[in-house]
Amino acid sequence: MHDSAYELAGDRRMTKAVRLLLEKLAAGTDGTLKEMAEGVLAGNLDLREAAHSSIYGDALSAATEPALRRCAEMDEDERRALVRRTEAELEDLLG
Template sequence: MHDSVYDLAGDDPRIAKSLRASLTKLAEGPDGLLKEMAEGVLHGEIDLRQAALSEAYGNEIGVALDKFTVYYDTLDQDERNALAGQAEEQLDVLLDGPATLSRSPQE
């Protein structure tokens, strides 16, 4: 994965893993330009920050963010809080693994 992803994540390994998971999902998806960009970042060929600011990929990223913003704006505060809670749980799973993996062998 390109070093720019780790720079964007700061010191939070959950964010780095979340970015990797998101890029992997894009790389496996149908969108040609976002797929190409994600594959390039995952293979260390493209700087994520530069890709986001480029004409080649920036517009596609902007369209995707606009779609999310429209969706997010339709949510009430309870739904937004639930979404934030789900995101936090997903970050915890990415860092620590699912809680079900901690069961003892006797169970």
């Protein structure tokens, strides 16, 4: 994995989360995100540069926009419940 991913993650658990996310993107069907993830995982592409590029950044924005929209439409209780579920899932995943 490119050094930038380790630097961005900051600690062992977040590094694992970043790696899992990149592996999921690399196995996915979106060609642009697949290419980006494979490049970062292979150590050939800086994650920060990819996220800020017009090609990969736009693809990342398009992929995350629906989830961000759903979160924005949630009331405070729904957001808190989502945070609790997400934290529990991350704990299970990352140990």
